[in-house]
Amino acid sequence: MDHVSFSVCPGEILGVVGESGSGKSTIAKLITRQIDPTTGRIEIDGQDVTKLSGRALIPVYAKIQMVFQSPAGSFDPRRTLGDGICESLRNKGVPKAEREAKARSLLEQCGLPGEFLERYPHQVSGGQCQRAAIARALMCDPRVLIFDEATSALDVTVQKQIIELLQQLQKEKKLAYLFICHNLALVQQFCDRVVVLYDGKIVEQGMPDEVILCPQSDYAKRLVDAIF
Numbered sequence: 001m002d003h004v005s006f007s008v009c010p011g012e013i014l015g016v017v018g019e020s021g022s023g024k025s026t027i028a029k030l031i032t033r034q035i036d037p038t039t040g041r042i043e044i045d046g047q048d049v050t051k052l053s054g055r056a057l058i059p060v061y062a063k064i065q066m067v068f069q070s071p072a073g074s075f076d077p078r079r080t081l082g083d084g085i086c087e088s089l090r091n092k093g094v095p096k097a098e099r100e101a102k103a104r105s106l107l108e109q110c111g112l113p114g115e116f117l118e119r120y121p122h123q124v125s126g127g128q129c130q131r132a133a134i135a136r137a138l139m140c141d142p143r144v145l146i147f148d149e150a151t152s153a154l155d156v157t158v159q160k161q162i163i164e165l166l167q168q169l170q171k172e173k174k175l176a177y178l179f180i181c182h183n184l185a186l187v188q189q190f191c192d193r194v195v196v197l198y199d200g201k202i203v204e205q206g207m208p209d210e211v212i213l214c215p216q217s218d219y220a221k222r223l224v225d226a227i228f
Contacts, residue, residue, distance in 0.1 A: 082117030
């Protein structure tokens with residue numbers, strides 16, 4: 001990454017677009033500290049978390065959660081969805097009854113009956129599994145949710161349902177979303193702002209209608225032309 005700088009405010013949805021290899025997933029891994037930055041700063045609620053490691057990162061993970069492209073792949077196939085959803089609170093020592101009650105409530109908020117806690121990933125559809133993954137991400141009451149192509153593996157009807165769910169949750173909980181996506185039409189519809197990445201650099205940023213309908217950089221123009 002090269003001089004990539006942006007902020008996401010509470011209640012805001014920031015879209016991140018660019019071709020494969022542009023650095024979209026690298027940004028997500030840097031923010032969640034799956035990889036360490038060599039320069040620069042990462043701040044959450046004004047706290048510099050750039051150099052934290054080990055147990056010092058636990059509070060950071062409570063504030064930032066990630067939803068992945070392959071929902072089934074993000075759950076252990078040998079364990080129930082409930083085991084995966086409750087894991088963060090189990091690690092904190094929260095009693096079983098309390099964490100299962102919260103998981104059941106979140107599943108219902110995400111449009112699934114509480115009985116899905118007992119199901120395994122292979123026993124549910126892709127859309128249902130992604131709803132369970134969103135419920136899992138919400139278990140520790142995060143401030144920021146990162147979606148790394150989280151709707152790209154879903155068919156159009158299910159994708160629409162997931163987007164409507166995310167909009168509802170975002171309004172209710174005032175969450176900040178970092179929405180990594182290659183679907184420019186979806187970004188235009190869903191996001192408040194968008195940044196365009198190319199070769200690890202931000203080449204354009206602004207309101208979705210401005211960037212997508214009237215791109216200024218040569219790369220953004222090529223990206224829009226290729227997709228539309």
